[in-house]
Amino acid sequence: MRATPIDPKREGRPVVLVRLQQVAKLRRHYIAQIPRWRQPLIGYFLSFPFVAIALILTLLLKMTLTHFYFPGALMLLTIVLVAFIWGVGPALLSVFLSTLALDYFFIPSSEQLSLQSWDGVAQILPFFLIGIIVAIISGQREAARRRALFAELALKERADELEETNQELKEVNQVKDQFISMASHELKTPITTIRGQAEVTLRRLSRQKELPEELAGVSHALEQIDEQTLRLNALVDDLLDLSSIRAGKMKLRLSNFDLREVCQSAVEEQRLLTGRNIELEQPGTPVMLNVDSERLSQVVTNLVNNAVKYSPETSPIKVSMEMQEKTIRLVVQDYGQGISKEQQTLIFET
Structure with a gap:
């Protein structure tokens, strides 16, 4: 039988499609969170009046001041303002409009931008480059802000999914x-x-003295x-x-109880059920504990039962109690293979 190869590109299309859908969803959510006055389209329209206002203030300063050396200062401030509010697109438009305004109003007509004259280009080029750099930096800032918001939205969406899954698991467990x-x-x-x-x-x-053969x-x-x-x-x-x-509803019924009685009962029960040789060593005086005798009996019975299951049938089993200062050590000893160190850490795992 010949196996059919799987085209990795075809296999990856659904994943890529899902990823693109997630990015588009996050982008729509990002745009929806931006105030209407900060939409890029509004920035394109407002670039014209902003540059016009900067130009008017620059002309007023030129007429007011005797020596006016930096006509592009207010234009550059306008570009920075537009870039930080509306992003790289409107900032580039402001750079273009400001360059044209400076070229037309502050550079002599003989040196204005043209392919034949490079004097005007040399004068306006630094301003143009600075404006482009500001627009690029603002674009990177906006992209970083958008990536951070995308990551935050993705984490929030993932947290919501995990919370929903956790709730479903709780319901299934219940x-x-x-x-x-x-x-x-x-x-x-x-x-x-x-x-x-x-x-x-x-x-x-x-009660029958003698049973028939069929009931033997x-x-x-x-x-x-x-x-x-x-x-x-x-x-x-x-x-x-x-x-x-x-369910967290387990309640312990505490009472004063002799540990010797618990161990004696568990050992005798296992002797009757299995016929194994189970030795019991315990103190001659009562060992009183404030415990839930039923749960403690389950623990001792499970320990002895495990020793019976996982040890050779001919080997003995020893149950003993060791009195210490404020505690009692209960030991169930058998001659089985034992539990490996790797599995010992998992004994109480559910």
Whole structure:
């Protein structure tokens, strides 16, 4: 079978098109934020009266002052003003109009701009170049301002998208937690019924002195059903606890409790379920803690259960308590492979 090559240009067109659409959208938004009097088109029209006003003031200064050496000063100020308000386009138009005005009113007719005379060009060229430089600098400033605004708008749009996505994820997570909670509650009813019927049947069979051959394995099967429904009920409880923790509704029922009783119960339960050799070492005096005994029992049971699962069947398991100054260290020791250092940091990750 022959693979069909993908044209990279064709593949990239949608991305480029989307990018161009985003730039056009940002540009329209940028233009919409600019006041109407600062639109470039208004700047083109106002360049004429601004240059005219500067020319009139320059002529008045020439008539008023005995020595007037800088006729282009007010013209240059006009170019700067137009450039910073309306940008490079109107500024270039102001440069052109100011150059023509200076050439016509302040340069002798014999030296005015023409291809035959370079004296007038030499006199007007510095002003023209300065005006062009001012227009370019203002254009760069406006472009930098536009890029900064584009970046700000893009970040704001991205932040809005992330906020919307985050809200959707929260809603999905909430629906998931509601489903887990509802499913867990619905599962409890049939599990309780199955376990109850199995226990009733076991009690009835235990009253029989001698069972028929066809019922010889029923008692063992019912014990397995009772055991597995107990485990399934524990899993459902774990789901309910997880849902409560995620919803922030987990409440601890604190009370004074002897840690030895918790460990004794967990070890005896695992001994009966697995038949493994589980050693228990604990102090002779009560170890009283102000804890939620049910949650603490879950922790100890999970630790012992994991030790049973991930260690050789013939190896022993040891549960011990070490009394320290103000704390108690509970140790569950097995002879399995253990957890790698890389995975140890992920033990409490959900």
